[in-house]
Amino acid sequence: MNTEALKDLLYKMADDQLILGxxxxxxxxxxxxxxxxxxxxxxxxxxxxxxxxxxxxxxxxGESEPDMVAFMRNADQFHNCQLVExxxxxxxxxxxxxxxxxxxxxxRFTHLANSSYEPLALLAKKIKGEIKYxxxxxxxxxxQLGSATEESxxxxxxxxxxxxxxxxxxxxxxxxxxELIKEDIFSGEAAIKEEWIEQxxxxxxxxxxxxxxxxxxxxxxxxxxxxxxxxxxxxxDEMSEVFNLDPTADW
Amino acid sequence: MSKTKDISVEEIRxxxxxxxxxxxxxxxxxxxxxxxxxxxxxxxxxxxxxxxTFSGCPAMDYMKRDVEETLQKxxxxxxxxxxxxxxxxxxxxxxxxxRAALKKFGLAPPPKHNLIVDIDLLEHSKCPxxxxxxxEMKTPFGPALCRSLHFCHNCNQAFExxxxx
Numbered sequence: 368m369n370t371e372a373l374k375d376l377l378y379k380m381a382d383d384q385l386i387l388g389x390x391x392x393x394x395x396x397x398x399x400x401x402x403x404x405x406x407x408x409x410x411x412x413x414x415x416x417x418x419x420x421x422x423x424x425x426x427x428x429g430e431s432e433p434d435m436v437a438f439m440r441n442a443d444q445f446h447n448c449q450l451v452e453x454x455x456x457x458x459x460x461x462x463x464x465x466x467x468x469x470x471x472x473x474x475r476f477t478h479l480a481n482s483s484y485e486p487l488a489l490l491a492k493k494i495k496g497e498i499k500y501x502x503x504x505x506x507x508x509x510x511q512l513g514s515a516t517e518e519s520x521x522x523x524x525x526x527x528x529x530x531x532x533x534x535x536x537x538x539x540x541x542x543x544x545x546e547l548i549k550e551d552i553f554s555g556e557a558a559i560k561e562e563w564i565e566q567x568x569x570x571x572x573x574x575x576x577x578x579x580x581x582x583x584x585x586x587x588x589x590x591x592x593x594x595x596x597x598x599x600x601x602x603x604d605e606m607s608e609v610f611n612l613d614p615t616a617d618w
Numbered sequence: 619m620s621k622t623k624d625i626s627v628e629e630i631r632x633x634x635x636x637x638x639x640x641x642x643x644x645x646x647x648x649x650x651x652x653x654x655x656x657x658x659x660x661x662x663x664x665x666x667x668x669x670x671t672f673s674g675c676p677a678m679d680y681m682k683r684d685v686e687e688t689l690q691k692x693x694x695x696x697x698x699x700x701x702x703x704x705x706x707x708x709x710x711x712x713x714x715x716x717r718a719a720l721k722k723f724g725l726a727p728p729p730k731h732n733l734i735v736d737i738d739l740l741e742h743s744k745c746p747x748x749x750x751x752x753x754e755m756k757t758p759f760g761p762a763l764c765r766s767l768h769f770c771h772n773c774n775q776a777f778e779x780x781x782x783x
Contacts (some may be wrong), residue, residue: 397730402757402767409759415761416674493673503774504627524655 369550371544373484375427375446375554378589379541380475381421382447385437387468387607388414390455399458404438407461409417410501416541417494438607442600443593452534452590452599459522462512466505467534470567473498474559483551506570513574514549520575533577535586538563542592627656630664633688636770640680641762642780644719651711654704664689664697669707669726672763672783708733709782721746726779743779745770752778 391411398404422433430436450468455461476498479491512519538560547553564581570576589595634653639645640674647653655667666685670678682699689697709728711719726746729739736759740758742751743766750772758781761766765778 402759403766406757407760409763412676412763413672413674416672418677420673432662463746486703489706490673493703493706497672497674497763532762609705 368484369546369552371545372429372541372550373487374417374425374430374545375494375541375543376547377421377425377487379446379448380590381418381425381436382445383468383472383522383537384401384414384421385420386445386447386602387464388412388418389452389466389602390451390453390461393455394461397462403458406504407465410465410504413501414502417497418491420494420507424490426504427486433469435614438610440563440603442603444532445593445595445599445603446591447595447599448533448536448539448590449587449594450536450590451594452595452602453530453533454598456526457522459512459519460526462505462508463523463526463530463566465569467567468537469501469505470532470570471559474562474566478554478610480558481551509570509576510573510582513571513576525538526574527534527576528579531581532584532587535560535581535584536588536590539586539588539591620661625658627658630658630666630692630694632691633692634685637681637684637688640677640684642720642723644723644726645660645716647685649713649716649719651713651716652707654702656709658722662696664694666697666699667705668699669703669705670701675763694730697742707783708748709780712780713778717734720780724777725765728782731782738783740756740766740768740779743768745773745775746777747775748773 369479373479388411390409391414394404394407394435395411396404398407417439422436425436451465453464462540476491476495481487482491487502487574505588514520526579538556540556541547544555628726631648631653634648635646637647639647639650642733643762650671652668653666654669657665659665668682670683671719678701680702685699686697710730712728723748726743729743730741738756743752743753743755744751748770751772753768754771756767756769758766760778764781767776768779769776
């Protein structure tokens with residue numbers, strides 16, 4: 368088992384969950400309607416909980432305690448894709464990001480449920496069941512607002528164009544793609560990206576939204592190896608503000 | 619000396635009938651289905667295996683602590699309560715007694731499923747108050763990770779359902 372490759376994979380997934388979980392939690396109290404407030408808050412709780420479980424797998428492989436890993440690193444030590452750190456923007460942007468990211472995640476964990484690394488396979492099986500509710504939520508709103516009024520369609524279309532280069536960055540190849548695939552730990556970013564394109568294209572077809580032409584889009588990479596937008600460090604500062612008052616406190 | 623020599627797995631399981639889900643106080647951990655194994659080793663050590671309902675469920679740590687306290691209260695000093703995904707929880711594991719308790723509590727029990735959960739399962743949940751299926755799902759998310767929100771058009775009441783998973 369190539370532990371370095373495995374850790375690289377676990378870190379990027381855990382960091383994606385933690386950062387998007389935090390962004391989702393920023394909707395608490397601000398959702399456009401009560402049900403959406405609850406939905407984004409619940410998805411936040413799921414994602415932060417899932418990140419904790421993945422950090423626990425990392426801890427078993429010799430990394431620091433989950434809380435330390437979550438709260439004590441700076442932006443350049445995070446492996447999340449840039450898509451998840453972008454500010455929530457208006458509801459249309461948050462919804463598009465939620466749709467693009469969670470569809471990818473559903474595919475990722477479905478593949479990982481067959482991973483040769485058993486602790487990851489077991490956790491992935493659990494997570495894919497939970498994520499189903501996230502993708503269900505995303506699809507309902509994409510279908511409703513994606514064919515509703517001129518304003519809802521144009522807002523979602525603009526957000527889709529804006530988010531797409533970042534969404535393609537979810538699939539930034541890791542330094543260890545070949546090792547991970549060879550050892551059957553993970554089927555690789557290229558494989559899940561292909562499925563993702565197929566699935567989101569099919570859903571967008573049921574709406575008035577247009578799938579952007581991916582040939583003309585340069586994916587935004589770098590997040591997996593510590594290159595982030597200026598949005599990440601302020602998020603981390605806020606997230607760890609209470610923890611850092613006394614890192615040894617027992618909550 | 620541990621007194622585990624005189625007790626049986628069934629006896630330990632019966633103690634756990636008294637340990638309730640902290641968020642749904644009518645549902646015991648046995649009926650919730652999260653106790654996946656009880657063993658008494660030759661040394662007398664008691665091992666209890668538990669599986670999380672949802673990976674982000676904040677109640678799991680409380681449940682684990684409650685199980686530990688129950689073992690201690692019954693005179694067991696040597697024990698290990700372990701949370702693992704090895705046996706995976708799904709909502710079919712809630713017992714019939716548990717389902718009846720949920721309904722009485724006002725929470726619609728999760729429909730039994732063939733392990734494939736899709737939206738149809740949630741769309742027309744049976745109202746726990748009047749048993750009508752003339753209901754609609756308002757959102758797949760609710761006040762806890764394991765609950766969704768619904769509305770019954772027959773008795774005009776909002777209700778919650780324990781989500782199928």
